[in-house]
Amino acid sequence: MDIERQLERALERKPPSPEFAARVLAAAQMQSRRRGVWSNWRQWIAAPLAASLLLLALGIEQRKERQEGEAAKAQLLQALALTSGKLEKIQELVREVQR
Amino acid sequence: MICNWIRAALLSSALLVPVFGQSVHLESLDRLKAKASGNVTISLDASLLQLASRFLSDDDADQRDIRKLVAGLKRISVRNFQFDRDGDYSIGDVDAIRNQLRDPGWSKLVEVRNRRDDNADVYLRQDGKNVSGAVVIVAEPRELTVVSFEGLIDMDGIAKLAGKFGIPDSVRIKVERRGK
Numbered sequence: 167m168d169i170e171r172q173l174e175r176a177l178e179r180k181p182p183s184p185e186f187a188a189r190v191l192a193a194a195q196m197q198s199r200r201r202g203v204w205s206n207w208r209q210w211i212a213a214p215l216a217a218s219l220l221l222l223a224l225g226i227e228q229r230k231e232r233q234e235g236e237a238a239k240a241q242l243l244q245a246l247a248l249t250s251g252k253l254e255k256i257q258e259l260v261r262e263v264q265r
Numbered sequence: 266m267i268c269n270w271i272r273a274a275l276l277s278s279a280l281l282v283p284v285f286g287q288s289v290h291l292e293s294l295d296r297l298k299a300k301a302s303g304n305v306t307i308s309l310d311a312s313l314l315q316l317a318s319r320f321l322s323d324d325d326a327d328q329r330d331i332r333k334l335v336a337g338l339k340r341i342s343v344r345n346f347q348f349d350r351d352g353d354y355s356i357g358d359v360d361a362i363r364n365q366l367r368d369p370g371w372s373k374l375v376e377v378r379n380r381r382d383d384n385a386d387v388y389l390r391q392d393g394k395n396v397s398g399a400v401v402i403v404a405e406p407r408e409l410t411v412v413s414f415e416g417l418i419d420m421d422g423i424a425k426l427a428g429k430f431g432i433p434d435s436v437r438i439k440v441e442r443r444g445k
Contacts (some may be wrong), residue, residue, distance in 0.1 A: 231316075238309060238317035245307045245343045246331065249412045252403045256385045259377040 289400055289413045294344045300353045307343035311416070314338055336347070337417030342371045344411045351406040358382070359404050362411055381405050381409060 274328040298304050309317065320334050346356065366373075366388045375387035383405050390398035396418040403410045 169444045218320075232320075234313075235320040238313045239320040240315040241307045241309055242314065242331070242335065242341065244305070245309065245341050245412065248305065248307075248343055248345055248410065249401060252401055252410050253410065255383075255403055255405075256375060256377060256387065256401070259379060259383055259385050260375065262379060263377060 278295065288415060289342070289362065289365050289398070291342050291344045291362065291411055291413060294358060296344070297344075297346045297354050297358060300348065301346040302349045305343060305345040305349040308416065309341045311339045316340065334419055338414060338420055339416030340348070340413070341415075342411075342413045344408045344409075348407045348409075353407075354409050356404075357410075359402060359409065362400070362402060371398070372398075380381070 280319070293307070298306075314335050318332050321332045323329060346354065352372055363386070368390075369391070370390045371388050373386060374389050375385065377383070377385040384402070384406070386400075386402040388398075388400040388402075389396055397416065399414040401410070401412040
C-alpha cells in the first residue's frame, strides 16, 4: 500500500515551477547566440576566401592571356621582319636582272 | 543536334571558299626540318592574329600600322629553312607549293630566276577588287623561305609599310596597278 501511494504521488501531475519557462527561454537564446557567432565567423572567412580565389583565378587567366598575346605578337613581328627581309632580297634580285 | 552543327559548319565553310579561296598548305615543307641547320615555323590563325594585335603598342606608329594590316588577315604562315650545304632541299619541295598556286584565282606578280640559283616568286590572289592572299617564295641555294598571307589584305597598309618592311616599290606599284 505504501508503495502504491508513493507511486501515485510521484506520478501525479504537478505544474512547472514559475522560473521554468524563463530558464528554457534563456537556454534557447544562449544556444542561438552561440550558433550566430559561429555562423558569422564562417561568413567572414568564406566571403574573402571566395573573393581571393576568384581574384587569383582571374589573375592566372590574365597572366596566361598576356603570355600568349606577347608570344603571338613576337611571332607576328618575326613573320613580318622575315617577310620584309625576303622582299628586300627580291628587290635586289630584280635590280640585278634589270642591269 | 550535332548533325545540324556539322551541316551549319559545312555550309559556312562552303560559303567562305568563294570569298577566300583554298588555303595554301605549307606543311609539306615541314619534313625539311630534319635536314635543316636552322628553321623558323610560324602559323598564326585569325584568333592568334587578333590576340597579337591587342598587344601591339598604340604609342608606336609602326605597330599601329601593323594592327591595321593585320585587321583583315585570317592567317599568316611562315616556313624558313637554312641549310649547311647546297642541294639539301630539292626544287620538287618548292614546286609542291607552286603547284597550289596554279589555281586561276592566283596570279604571279614577280618571278626572278638567276644564274646563282636564287629563285623568287610573289603571288597574289584577288577576289574582285580585294586582294585576299599573298605568297612569297624565296629559294636560295642554302635557304628556303615561304610566307603565306590569307584574308583581306589592306594594300594601303602594305604600301604604307613598304619603307618600313622593305616591300619593294616595284612590287607595290604593280600591286596598286592591279588593284585599280
